[in-house]
Amino acid sequence: MADFRPGTPDQEEFLRDLVGAGYLIESGVPGVYGRGDAFERVRLGFDAKVTAASETESPEHMVFPPLLPRRQMEDVGYLKSFPHLACTVFAFEGDEEQAAEQEQRADNHEDWSGHQRMTDLVLKPAACYPVYPAVAARGALAPGGVMVDAGGTYVFRHEPSGDPARLQAFHQREIVRIGEPETVVGWRNRWRDRSLELLRSVGLDATTDVASDPFFGRAGRLLARSQRSQELKFEVVVPIAGPEPTAVASFNYHQDHFSSVYGIEMDGDGDTTAHTACLGFGLERITLALVRAHGLDQDRWPAAVREELGL
Numbered sequence: 001m002a003d004f005r006p007g008t009p010d011q012e013e014f015l016r017d018l019v020g021a022g023y024l025i026e027s028g029v030p031g032v033y034g035r036g037d038a039f040e041r042v043r044l045g046f047d048a049k050v051t052a053a054s055e056t057e058s059p060e061h062m063v064f065p066p067l068l069p070r071r072q073m074e075d076v077g078y079l080k081s082f083p084h085l086a087c088t089v090f091a092f093e094g095d096e097e098q099a100a101e102q103e104q105r106a107d108n109h110e111d112w113s114g115h116q117r118m119t120d121l122v123l124k125p126a127a128c129y130p131v132y133p134a135v136a137a138r139g140a141l142a143p144g145g146v147m148v149d150a151g152g153t154y155v156f157r158h159e160p161s162g163d164p165a166r167l168q169a170f171h172q173r174e175i176v177r178i179g180e181p182e183t184v185v186g187w188r189n190r191w192r193d194r195s196l197e198l199l200r201s202v203g204l205d206a207t208t209d210v211a212s213d214p215f216f217g218r219a220g221r222l223l224a225r226s227q228r229s230q231e232l233k234f235e236v237v238v239p240i241a242g243p244e245p246t247a248v249a250s251f252n253y254h255q256d257h258f259s260s261v262y263g264i265e266m267d268g269d270g271d272t273t274a275h276t277a278c279l280g281f282g283l284e285r286i287t288l289a290l291v292r293a294h295g296l297d298q299d300r301w302p303a304a305v306r307e308e309l310g311l
């Protein structure tokens, strides 16, 4: 595993504590864990808080599987920006002889990819991706646009690490706003502030900052710089297992990126291209931040925090 990033001593110790106390269950692969009861109670408790906060805006709910049609990953340019994080699904295509050869190699734990072919699927890297083509397929949007709650679904990033806050499979709770540019930007900024309140209400030391995505390569550094200078992305960061505070939520203004790809239009005259924004809560990171802040024993968490999370 050439690209494995070891955790700091503090992160490795936190991971051992989480496994020891039954929050996480090791799989043998860094960044891929089962979750025990203690973990799920907190994760779902915070998820419910996001639901309660968003219901005042009556979002439409869409639920998608953790897989994405490969075509969508290609269309949105994911492989240009994040080729290092993409996870693709391959499956066996071959005859009986090749199947036997594959089995033999697998029995020996050798590379058995020789008779595997790319399928039409990839693992979903962001919960909002399937929302854009689904909305585009309905035709032009009425004034005001739409808000879609895409739920808290598994997303995947190929970045094995010893830091328990850097997972390869985690739940991203995403909400998407599509509409006129000023509507979308106002919504994004309101949610950025609302998220700070949500996170502080459960005792987290949350702050917000302009951020950029982990774009690949030299061209990526330019993209990241322009993303920052235009304030397209904000993150809320909280301390987990350092050294720096960790991003637990992000607020992204895509301008017309997704609407141009899929042809999302507003009903009306003149320039009718819709703009889009999304926000994502990293539910695992928020859970870890809560454990870090309040301790492994949930019975000893502050009563107000327990109440907020329904524990």
Ligand code: ZN
Pocket (backbone or CB within 6 Å): 126, 127, 128, 129, 174, 252, 278, 279, 280
């Ligand atoms: Zn998104």
